[in-house]
Amino acid sequence: MEKAVINQTELAIYQGDITDCAVDAIVNAANRSLLGGGGVDGAIHRAAGPQLLAECRTLGGCQTGEAKLTKGYCLPAAHVIHTVGPVWQGGNHQEAQLLASCYRRTLAIADAENFRTLAFSAISTGVYGYPIAEAAQIAVRTVKEYLIAHPDVPLRKIWFVCYDNTVAEAYSQALENKQQGDK
Template sequence: MHRPLLEARRVDITTLAVDAIVNAANAGLLGGGGVDGAIHRAAGPQLLAACRTLGGCPTGEARLTAGYRLPARWVIHTVGPVWQGGSAGEADALARCYRNSLALAETLQLRTLAFPAISCGVYGYPWEAATAIAVREVRAQLPRTRTLRAVLFACFSAEMLALYERALAAPP
């Protein structure tokens, strides 16, 4: 049984040569701001065309497209919850984003996967809580994977990197 590498780095997710990157998408999957817009710009117009065929994606679920002009072969699109104060099921929805993205990666027999900080941009999820959920869910799913060898949390800022490093250093 292998133990996949789990790490955080301050890096632009659109530059990563991994099997798949996860896109923190909106429900329409038609691009937007933040990481979603950056991924769409880097992948090129074919990504938007492919997303239009998917019929959207409910919060917590995941959909797949090719990576097109990205170094990553695949893009797993997941829709995180909008923060509404914490009593509207946001934590469960965010956890499902990670579980469903990892399940899709396993179905594809991917070896390397990179996540952004889902829901931490315009969706307003508190960063510390979001990073704790991300690390908890990925750690819980990794022992069940057969093919994943490395999961990277791609951090957009030094502050986000510090939060992921703290969550990764905490005992499971």
């Protein structure tokens, strides 16, 4: 899979289970309640244990495009950054701006907490229905833009964790900066 380096931060594709990532923080594609759900959100809550749900209950939910930090509890990751991506509604309801905001807000938290390693899930590409190739382009572009604008960020490794080959290929193409349909 592809890799890129922006300033001193390595961006890489990792195909597998985000709940196995031993990093400073994993990024949960959460729902607005932050109280668990299906897909990656449910998997993270199950793997972290009941303490995660208890902490999330104190946070008052999270708006779309925002992010909130919790401990990782039973996960190998020390923390979880929960972000709420947009539900795909055809692309004319600020979905791209809201998705980019998820990545920026998450990176701002990681920066403020002096995290060195971070693993992103494929935000909004599951039940929220965001087209995978477009979501991957937004994710990679937003992360690169953030790193360029913040050259002193402590992050040294950022993984885009993909649950299957199709998602991994879309993120790999985005990291290579290929648009859908390019060869």
